[in-house]
Every structure is written in structure tokens, then in C-alpha cells.
Amino acid sequence: MSALLELRGITASYGVSQALFGVDLSIGEGELVALMGRNGMGKSTTIKVICRLLKNQAGTVAFAGQDLTRLPAHRAARLGLGLVPEGRRCFSNLTVWENLYASARPGPWTRARIHDLFPRLEERSDQLAGSLSGGEQQMLAIGRALMTNPKLLILDEATEGLAPVVRREIWAAIGALKQQSGLSILVVDKTLSELRQIADHATVLERGKSVWHGRLDDLTPELKDTYLGI
Numbered sequence: 001m002s003a004l005l006e007l008r009g010i011t012a013s014y015g016v017s018q019a020l021f022g023v024d025l026s027i028g029e030g031e032l033v034a035l036m037g038r039n040g041m042g043k044s045t046t047i048k049v050i051c052r053l054l055k056n057q058a059g060t061v062a063f064a065g066q067d068l069t070r071l072p073a074h075r076a077a078r079l080g081l082g083l084v085p086e087g088r089r090c091f092s093n094l095t096v097w098e099n100l101y102a103s104a105r106p107g108p109w110t111r112a113r114i115h116d117l118f119p120r121l122e123e124r125s126d127q128l129a130g131s132l133s134g135g136e137q138q139m140l141a142i143g144r145a146l147m148t149n150p151k152l153l154i155l156d157e158a159t160e161g162l163a164p165v166v167r168r169e170i171w172a173a174i175g176a177l178k179q180q181s182g183l184s185i186l187v188v189d190k191t192l193s194e195l196r197q198i199a200d201h202a203t204v205l206e207r208g209k210s211v212w213h214g215r216l217d218d219l220t221p222e223l224k225d226t227y228l229g230i
Helices: 042-048 073-078 095-101 113-116 119-123 133-146 164-178 191-200 222-228
Strands: 002-012 017-026 033-035 058-063 083-084 152-154 183-190 201-206 209-214
Touching: 002 042, 002 183, 017 033, 017 042, 017 183, 017 201, 033 042, 033 191, 042 058, 042 152, 042 183, 073 083, 083 133, 095 113, 095 133, 113 119, 113 133, 113 164, 119 133, 133 152, 133 164, 164 183, 164 191, 201 222, 209 222
Parallel strands: 017 209, 033 183, 033 201, 083 152, 152 183
Antiparallel strands: 002 017, 002 058, 201 209
């Protein structure tokens, strides 16, 4: 399987503070990959590097056959990177429909298809995003990213802080995306039970470095305790 996204030897810093010390990550066409690790281990920083919101100092970032290293964030996004950021970050003063319309690009993902995935968004179509519940805002953030018609959907802590019933709904939607859309998906999350059911493989970060890669079924109790605190 050819790699859609490939990171090799990535290092990155915030000013004088180095955050990444050698991250390797590969995602093939149609794969769902989990990026895991305890808090502060470099997961969100890795996402920023992929999306070109933070420049890497060393290593390579290749996406869809192109070197992203010198590209600004907006040009990288146009190649097919769809980000669902941590904290949702919907446009609170726009309606649900306006949020979706603002990011729309030509392709198979349309308003109707988003409504099929998240029927609640159709019910809230004319409601301001800022008045939605946290779970509804997360659905909107995913829908907004899909409306860009990406090749790779990146979900950064998509279920964090949500009620269990809403978490199940979000996980069901992610599973449906994997099975039905053919999208490549990168999920940053800590929930092993849900990830084990849908992830093709996982990469674990420890102190800004890739320390394990493989199928989640092969993650031993010792490794879980060492790297995930489980």
C-alpha cells in the first residue's frame, strides 16, 4: 500500500524549547491510523507540523506525493488535509449551515451527505454554532472538515470531554467514515477500546519521539503501562 502521508525523522521546536525529537509516521490510502501517547508527548505538535502550522527543523513531510516542507498552511490544506482541531473551534457567530458552507470545496462531500452522517446538524441548520452543545459542535467541526473534501481527515482528540452517549455517536461516525468513504484518517485519542475496533495500526509517541508502531492488538500490558499509563 502506497503512503499518502509520510513523516520521517521530524524535529520541531517552540522557540528555544524542542518538542519533537524524531517522529516517524506513515498513513496509507484508505487507512485509519491512531496517534497515541500521554499528555504532553507531542501528538498535537505533530499535527501542527503535518498541517504546516509549525515548521519542522529536520526530517521530511510528504503528502500525496509532494514535499510539504516549504509550503504554507493554506497551500498544504488545498492538497487535501482536513483538520478537526482540538477544542472544535467552530465559528460561533455563524449558523451551522454557514460553518459548512464557509469551508466547502467541490467533491463528494456535500451538505446532504453531512446531514446523513450527522442528522442532528440538519435539525440545527439555522442555529448559531455558539449555541450548540459540545457534542453538536464536535459534529459540526467534523462536518466542516469533510466539506473541504479532504484526502486525509485528521481528528485531534475528537471525543475528549464529551458525554458517553455523544462519544459513542462520534465513534460510530468515524467507523462509518472508514468503512464507507475510503478516506485516510489520522485519529489522536487515548481510548483503546474504540480504537482497537477501527484502527489499522498505531504509532505511540513518548517525549516527542516515535517509540512504538504496530497493530493495537499487539500492544502488550507492559507497553500500555509504560507509554500510555493504562
